[in-house]
Every structure is written in structure tokens, then in C-alpha cells.
Amino acid sequence: RALQKMRSWINPQPGEVLSCVGCHETPDTAPLNKPTIAFTQAPAKIQPWYGEARPYAFVTEVQPVLDKYCISCHDGTDTIDFRNSFNEQEMLTSKNYSSSYTELQKYTRRNGPESNYALMVPMEWHASSSKLIQILKKGHHGVQLDDEAWRRLYMWIDLNVPFHAAFHPDDYGPFGDQKKWRLDGLRKYANLDWDPEAEYKELVKKMLKEGPVEPVKPGKATEHQAVEIRNWPLSENTTKQLQGEPESIVIEFGEPGREILSYDKDRAIRKALPGRERIEFVRIPAGKYVMGSEKGYPNEQPRVVEIRKPFWMSTTEITNSQLQAFDPMHDSRFADWPEKDQTSRGVPLYRENQPAVRVSYRKAVAFCQWLSEETGYTVQLPTETQWEWAARAGTSTDTWYGDCDTAFGKYANLSDKTHGTSNAFTRRSPPQYFLFDKELSDGEEVTAEVGSYAANPWGLHDMIGNAEEWTSSSYDGKPGVYVVKGGSWFDMPEDATSSVRWGYDENVRLPDLGFRVIIQDGTAEIVDAEHRELSDLVTKY
8 A cells, every 4th residue: 555656757777776866855965874774684575466577457457356256246236337348359459448447446546647746745645545445444245355355456546546458559650659669678678578468468368268256245234223312313493402592712823914825826835814813613512312324334333422511613624724823834735637638736725715634633633732732722623423413413314404315515515516527627538537426516626615505503514525524533443543524525425424434544644634623611621531642643743
């Protein structure tokens, strides 16, 4: 699972020596000459990846995983068909994509063929953050992959989700015989008399001769039992009475006239802000509710949870300018254009009132500790139970404004036709990179300015959609992995409900992942059992 990817490439030839030194420091400096652990042992021999070197293709490397674990259910009888739709001739010559590839690639995070040319943030495209991996890790309908199957999916995502293994020289006729040049180069510079396309043909023929692998029937799917408690869900009147008269806490921080990071088109600039930053909090009452969903993922089973003390929650997600009061160098950057030959670095995510994204868990916690020192309040991330209680605002439906089929345009910024038909994100030819609602529109391609959509009954904006949000709760007891809630502009409604939970590594920094904060009823201490001491984690985020 690649931690960081490189957008440029270099091809050393036989006899040449390649070093990282020369690119990854300033021209007039060099690393200190000192012993390292690597110098104490012989070089490690690179192990072949499930066989000898060969052309990499979806149909030969990933399709067998689908044949073994997926098509016993996704065989065309439902909306998803993971069967290989290509015959031998199409596998070898087609410039199109198989139906199984077209469907599966929508559930991955990757940056497309060329996208943003700037240096990428570490763990920005980490395989673990793909919905495909997240859903399977949850125990999707009892499916249990073996180690090789996991590694094949990880490798596919790390390689930027490729499909084709065959080169199509006819496309480049005006430029000469590209295939001949390539084969001549292999012989001249790599001492290889090798035709990758010919070997790929043999791999396809062998695969077809052996036939599909024997499907593994999934295990028993998790079935959730409904849970009921008195006075849940809350009536509209009870919801208002429980919260009491609308009241808020407003905290101010940051110096007037300070500069924040912005952009003039694609050029980074500094921009002065006239006033101090303000965060408004509303009071969220104590109460008891049914958390989770009987139709949710396996680790979202319904259960009764009691919030024993009120707390105050920020009405919106933390913005870029608010986070930059703590870290002047924070950069939410752009939502990358995934297509080739782009004319821009992407769609802006850095505007001062957009939610701060590409924020790691550690950085979010460090901001909370800094803000606590600045204001005298104890500011923290909400726990998962606090977050879901606040998001539901007395409702038991998928979201506070209804179920997944409710028109969300006025209430939430999700993956809609504005996003799906945008020139920035739409391929010039299939397949489409992601799932989106083809009928509804919320008016935004990416994150909207915070507070752009209707607030829930307790006065909280964007609890569903806009940016995913960190919580302080550990994800199923996994060290260094924390619960993320709420979905984003990149998600479909069913992946952004009040109950849906994702687990991300604390160092992940995604273009749709931010946070909001809480104060525990204005007091100096958090007493909720889910909170724990975090100072050891944030000495340096």
C-alpha cells in the first residue's frame, strides 16, 4: 500500500546508477554522510510478485479475484455485474473497458492518468481509504479474501487502477512505428529480446484455456436486529424542548491583518484577512438514542447509547482560514482533475470559507489543543457517539432530512450531477471515475463554503456531506485508526448517512476529509469515557 506516489518518472538504463540524491534536496546541499541501518546489511533481493515479470492487465491480475469472491452474487442479476464481459479478441485488441472494470474502479481513490502535476501529499491516495477496501474490511456480506487477493487489489490501486496491458501502435501512425522503436529499445538498452504484447496474448490464452477459478461462496452475512427504546425517535416538539432556547457560544482567535495561504489561479499567494476568526457553537443536549442502523454495514449494528452530559458543537466544519490561524502553511490545495492533458491543477479547495481538508487526525487534534490554550475552553473532537447524536437531532431516518432517496439538494453537498457532469471530472470517454446521482443537483462541484446548506433541527450545517469529519473514537479497536463520519461531496447518499462509519489511519490526508470541534458544556474537562489523553500523539502532528 503505497504511502506516497510520484507524478514524474525516470528510466535508468543497464549500467547506470540511480540515486534519490540529486532531486530531493536543494541544489547546494547534500545529506550528511553517516552510517544508516541499510548500510549494515546486504541489499535485499527484490521478490517477484506472484510470478515472473509480465505485462500487467486488469483481466489477468484483478478479474480472477472477482471471479473467485464476487460473481457468485454480482453476476448481472443485480445492478452490479463483475463478470468479465470481454471475449478473447476484445481482451487483446479493444481500447474500451470491460463492464467489471467499469463498475469496480468507481469504488477506488486514485488520481487519474495525469491530474495535478504538483508534489502529492503523503497518504493522499492510500489504498486503505478506497471505498472498495473499506467495504470489504467491514465484512461485506461475509466475504473473506485471502492474502493474495488483498495484495492484488492493493497493487491495482497503487498502480493507479490500470486496465490495458496492450499497446495500440495504430493510434500513433503519424509518428512512426512506435512498437518497433520500443522493441528496439528493449534490445539495445535492456538486453531483452521481449515483446510484451505477444506475452500478454499468451497469458490471455492460458487464462481462457484454464477457465474461471472456482467461486468461493461468501460466509454468512451479518443481520442486524432492530432496537427500540421509549420516546425514540424524538418528536419535533421534543427535539426543540430538549435543546431549549437557541443559544450559542462564540469564540474569537487569530490576529487581524494576518496573512493566509491562497492562490491566484494556480500560483500560491499570501492574502491578508481584516478581522479575527470566529467559531460559533450551539448547545447539544444530553439524551438517549438508538445508534447505528439495522440496514447498515456489519459494524454498524443498532445499539442504545446515552449521552450523559450536554456539549457544544461548532455549527460548521472548521474552515481553511480558521485552521491557518494555527498553521499558516496549511494548504487544502485542489480537487484534482483526473483526466489527461488538464489545463489547471484542479478545482479550488483552498478558499478561506471552504472546509479545511487534507487534514490528518493528528493535525486536527493539535488544532484543538492550540485552540484550547488560545481561548481557555477545552476544545476537542467529538466522539463517534456524540457526533451521531448531534447529526440525527432526534431522527431515526438515514439522515436528519429523510432517507437515502430523499432529494438532498437543499440539505447536503453530495456526489450529484453537478459533480458528475463537470468538465473537470468527466472523462472524454468512458468509464466515469466515480458514482454520482444522475438526477439531483446541489449546485457544487466540490466543497461548498461552510453553512451553504440548511441546518439540522439543532442548528448544525453540513453534518451530512461537504467534507467527511474526524471523530476522537478508535475504529473497532485498531491502533492509530479513527472513526470518520458524515460523508462528503464525493459520496453517494448511502455512504453518507448518520450511521455510516469509516476507519482511516491517523496520518491519512484526503481531499474531502476535514473536521469540526466541540466544547463540553463550557467546562474545563471532558468526562465522556470515549475521550482519552491525546497530548502524547500531538507533540508534532
